[in-house]
Amino acid sequence: MGYDYWLVHLTWTIPPAALFTVGYWPFFTRLEIWKIVILINVAVYATIPWDSFLIRNRIWTYPADAVVGWTLFEIPIEELFFFVIQTYCTSLLYTILTKHLVLPSFLLDRSKPGAKNVGAAVIIAGIGFGAVCIMMQSNLTYMGLILTWALSVILFQWCLCGSFLLSFPKRQILMSVLIPTAYLWMVDRLSLQRGTWVIEKGTKLDIQFWGFLDIEEATFFLLSNVMVVFGMVTMDHAIALAQYDVVTSDSPGRSLPSLGKMAYSYMAQQRKPLDEGFLDGLCAAVTELSRKSQSMYLGSAMFQDGLRVDLIFLYSFCRVIDDLVDEAPSREKAQESIKEASQVLHWRFSEKSPKKPLYDYLQADMDRKQALQASPLLHSIALLPASRLSLGPLLELLSGFDMDLGFSFEKREFPIETEDDLEVYAQRVAGTVAAGLLELVFSHTDVQYSAEKQEQIIDAGQRMGQALQYVNIARDIKRDAAIKRVYIPTAWLKTKNLTPVDVITNPDNPALASFEDQMLLKADQAYRMSVKAIDQLPKDVRGPIKTTIESYMMIGQMVRKARRESTKIEGKLKVPLWRRLKLAWTAMYVNH
Numbered sequence: 001m002g003y004d005y006w007l008v009h010l011t012w013t014i015p016p017a018a019l020f021t022v023g024y025w026p027f028f029t030r031l032e033i034w035k036i037v038i039l040i041n042v043a044v045y046a047t048i049p050w051d052s053f054l055i056r057n058r059i060w061t062y063p064a065d066a067v068v069g070w071t072l073f074e075i076p077i078e079e080l081f082f083f084v085i086q087t088y089c090t091s092l093l094y095t096i097l098t099k100h101l102v103l104p105s106f107l108l109d110r111s112k113p114g115a116k117n118v119g120a121a122v123i124i125a126g127i128g129f130g131a132v133c134i135m136m137q138s139n140l141t142y143m144g145l146i147l148t149w150a151l152s153v154i155l156f157q158w159c160l161c162g163s164f165l166l167s168f169p170k171r172q173i174l175m176s177v178l179i180p181t182a183y184l185w186m187v188d189r190l191s192l193q194r195g196t197w198v199i200e201k202g203t204k205l206d207i208q209f210w211g212f213l214d215i216e217e218a219t220f221f222l223l224s225n226v227m228v229v230f231g232m233v234t235m236d237h238a239i240a241l242a243q244y245d246v247v248t249s250d251s252p253g254r255s256l257p258s259l260g261k262m263a264y265s266y267m268a269q270q271r272k273p274l275d276e277g278f279l280d281g282l283c284a285a286v287t288e289l290s291r292k293s294q295s296m297y298l299g300s301a302m303f304q305d306g307l308r309v310d311l312i313f314l315y316s317f318c319r320v321i322d323d324l325v326d327e328a329p330s331r332e333k334a335q336e337s338i339k340e341a342s343q344v345l346h347w348r349f350s351e352k353s354p355k356k357p358l359y360d361y362l363q364a365d366m367d368r369k370q371a372l373q374a375s376p377l378l379h380s381i382a383l384l385p386a387s388r389l390s391l392g393p394l395l396e397l398l399s400g401f402d403m404d405l406g407f408s409f410e411k412r413e414f415p416i417e418t419e420d421d422l423e424v425y426a427q428r429v430a431g432t433v434a435a436g437l438l439e440l441v442f443s444h445t446d447v448q449y450s451a452e453k454q455e456q457i458i459d460a461g462q463r464m465g466q467a468l469q470y471v472n473i474a475r476d477i478k479r480d481a482a483i484k485r486v487y488i489p490t491a492w493l494k495t496k497n498l499t500p501v502d503v504i505t506n507p508d509n510p511a512l513a514s515f516e517d518q519m520l521l522k523a524d525q526a527y528r529m530s531v532k533a534i535d536q537l538p539k540d541v542r543g544p545i546k547t548t549i550e551s552y553m554m555i556g557q558m559v560r561k562a563r564r565e566s567t568k569i570e571g572k573l574k575v576p577l578w579r580r581l582k583l584a585w586t587a588m589y590v591n592h
């Protein structure tokens with residue numbers, strides 16, 4: 001007996017597995033762990049009969065001094081471990097590389113007609129070729145056994161999720177397959193060179209890459225990684241459909257069903273046709289978010305399943321209103337947009353509004369649908385999860401934008417006159433968003449909260465929203481002055497004999513430093529009063545919410561530091577990526 005084979009694992013397979021596990025640990029969700037556990041089981045049970053058959057037929061052998069000697073169906077225990085660790089590493093890499101994707105957005109079949117059939121034909125041809133190889137009983141035997149076995153699994157996967165795979169991003173799929181494949185080729189080459197395992201002559205083609213890597217082995221590692229990755233995609237397809245059902249349902253609250261239930265309804269394949277308008281809207285909202293704010297896009301990936309999709313729609317609505325107001329040619333036009341938004345929101349939340357997803361309803365009426373697509377505002381309101389939000393905060397948000405329209409340098413109108421005005425403004429533009437977010441959190445969790453408790457948490461959340469808005473204001477004093485807006489209360493300025501006009505005409509005035517400080521102090525206060533409420537939130541949202549809040553508060557610290565060291569800042573002050581990553585890792589770890 002010997003430890004050569006175990007040594008291969010100790011040096012080559014276990015260290016990367018451990019490294020990736022530690023790095024990713026805080027971000028692991030229960031669903032992701034279950035997916036991987038299931039896949040490992042499938043891989044082990046599917047591979048045992050095949051591998052056992054090949055060993056009995058002496059297609060490859062193990063020198064007795066390389067293995068410990070324990071076997072299962074004649075398969076050395078070390079080899080069984082290989083099935084587990086390879087499946088683990090590849091599926092974990094896939095999980096990391098696809099974490100940011102919004103699964104339901106790939107449900108729309110955008111592939112060319114026939115693409116799925118062409119794929120199936122290629123796979124079937126491969127199986128046929130493999131069968132011929134086996135029947136010839138020659139040096140093509142091993143290749144034939146690999147092709148028939150692996151391609152049968154891949155055909156099954158393709159039949160289930162081919163169209164989903166075709167709309168899934170190619171880069172993530174290729175990287176998840178090719179990185180582990182190239183790595184395992186290297187490991188396999190080394191082990192064949194050392195003679196830890198031996199592929200017997202007579203049943204193999206005897207063609208090697210880099211001197212030792214048999215062409216069959218190279219094919220095997222490629223196809224086994226394809227099976228693993230396609231297996232993950234198949235489960236993600238089932239999950240995407242379940243997420244779609246959650247976010248298009250008009251029930252106020254639902255969490256994702258269990259994996260077993262998802263698998264069952266996936267395999268039963270009895271579904272109503274998908275709402276294409278809704279999925280189009282989702283794709284547009286996701287693209288918009290990733291284009292406008294990469295960090296918000298990646299940050300949103302820490303929220304799970306239906307909650308994340310709903311948050312993207314909430315963001316999209318805020319974004320659309322913001323753009324409409326900012327880009328309006330005149331104050332009157334902007335006010336018109338706000339009024340229109342308010343009317344559509346009232347309709348969307350009224351009893352008369354269809355309980356079905358709005359898009360279903362609109363599909364029946366082509367004119368309405370076209371009108372919807374022509375107007376981003378109607379579009380974003382149609383997609384809002386009205387059954388899980390309330391109208392109040394959204395209308396209040398509109399009144400915040402109205403306040404912004406009150407600024408007029410020419411007429412010397414500055415709506416933030418007192419500290420009270422500042423608080424009202426921050427509540428309207430940020431407190432309301434926090435309230436909406438929390439309403440969605442309560443809808444998507446199984447944890448039961450009394451109405452009283454919810455109200456209490458939403459109160460704290462709104463105050464936290466205000467805190468973040470104060471940080472925003474402190475950071476953007478100069479940028480706001482450039483667009484002739486001053487959020488420092490006129491009353492504060494008066495204490496130093498200044499006016500908002502002075503701020504706009506001389507934003508570099510060193511006297512403004514004290515107001516920046518005062519603003520950040522106000523942020524700290526509001527933060528401290530509400531930070532404890534985070535601990536009362538459902539466990540899986542604490543980490544992401546903490547991360548968002550702490551990165552904002554970190555901006556506040558950087559504003560202070562920049563002021564102390566009188567660093568000149570060009571454009572918008574940002575927290576460096578590595579600091580945000582570290583912060584996210586810690587916040588997620590603590591709340592794991």
Ligand SMILES: CC(C)=CCC/C(C)=C/C=C/C(C)=C/C=C/C(C)=C/C=C/C=C(C)/C=C/C=C(C)/C=C/C1=C(C)CCCC1(C)C
Nearest residue numbers: 043046082083086087197224227228231234235238262263
């Ligand atoms: C649950 C929900 C929500 C929905 C359900 C959706 C659904 C139906 C999904 C279906 C998924 C399926 C069917 C996945 C199947 C995955 C398989 C079979 C992976 C096999 C991996 C095989 C692996 C990794 C095998 C590894 C083998 C190795 C490393 C062998 C190595 C070797 C060594 C070391 C020396 C000698 C030669 C050899 C090549 C055998």
